[in-house]
Amino acid sequence: MSSEQVAWDMYGGLDAQDRRAVDAWRDLGNDLVTSLLNAQVLSTRSPRRFPADDPTEFSRRRQGTDPALIRQEAAEHEAAHAVAARALGVHVRQVTIAEDGSGVTEYAETTREAAAVIAAAANVWIGEFRAMAFPAGARGCGNDEQALARATGADAYNVASARRQARLLLGEHRAEVLDLARVLVREGRVTF
Incomplete structure (x- = not known):
């Protein structure tokens, strides 16, 4: 599986609020992997950074x-x-x-x-x-x-x-x- 496919699988598993956070970063021209990382929605340890x-x-x-x-x-x-x-x-x-x-x-x-x-x-x-x-x-x-x-x-x-x-x-x-x-x-x- 490619990294992009993995990223889309991760994105699909996010709740609506976290997907909005990722989408906001994508709207700025970032690819999906960068957007997932910047939105910081993958870690359960770190707080949501873009509510x-x-x-x-x-x-x-x-x-x-x-x-x-x-x-x-x-x-x-x-x-x-x-x-x-x-x-x-x-x-x-x-x-x-x-x-x-x-x-x-x-x-x-x-x-x-x-x-x-x-x-x-x-x-x-x-x-x-x-x-x-x-x-x-x-x-x-x-x-x-x-x-x-x-x-x-x-x-x-x-x-x-x-x-x-x-x-x-x-x-x-x-x-x-x-x-x-x-x-x-x-x-x-x-x-x-």
């Missing part, structure tokens, strides 16, 4: 989760974006979180490389640095993965490079992420 952007799906995944945990995860998620941006010298305008676990980090226009690192930062933080605190992984980060794909041209090497750089920056600025997250949990908004 549906449907708000009702986002709410469904959040049901039954402690509201304080949801708020903390959102705060750390947005703080990771903001700290990575600031570490790269990108001006962060404002960071906000909402009770439902959604949030936004507004920052100045920057290079594609910096945008890729900023987009990757939240999934790296939640999925790797804080995996024990948030065992469900980086939920609700579909927009981040889309931004990462756009900034890198969905090239697997560039995606890995952005994640690697985000990992290094967050390791150096771990305390800042946690400090900013504490303020976000308390205030809901930080303006720089």
Whole structure:
């Protein structure tokens, strides 16, 4: 059996949400094998990295989760974006979180490389640095993965490079992420 046939068999065994994630990468011009790898839907160990952007799906995944945990995860998620941006010298305008676990980090226009690192930062933080605190992984980060794909041209090497750089920056600025997250949990908004 050829590698393409194996890839199509794997694709056929995915649920609808994971197939949408793979299709999004294929829409960017990647072959099926690269799309399966970039979407990270094959490993049971790693969290889904490209969930549906449907708000009702986002709410469904959040049901039954402690509201304080949801708020903390959102705060750390947005703080990771903001700290990575600031570490790269990108001006962060404002960071906000909402009770439902959604949030936004507004920052100045920057290079594609910096945008890729900023987009990757939240999934790296939640999925790797804080995996024990948030065992469900980086939920609700579909927009981040889309931004990462756009900034890198969905090239697997560039995606890995952005994640690697985000990992290094967050390791150096771990305390800042946690400090900013504490303020976000308390205030809901930080303006720089």
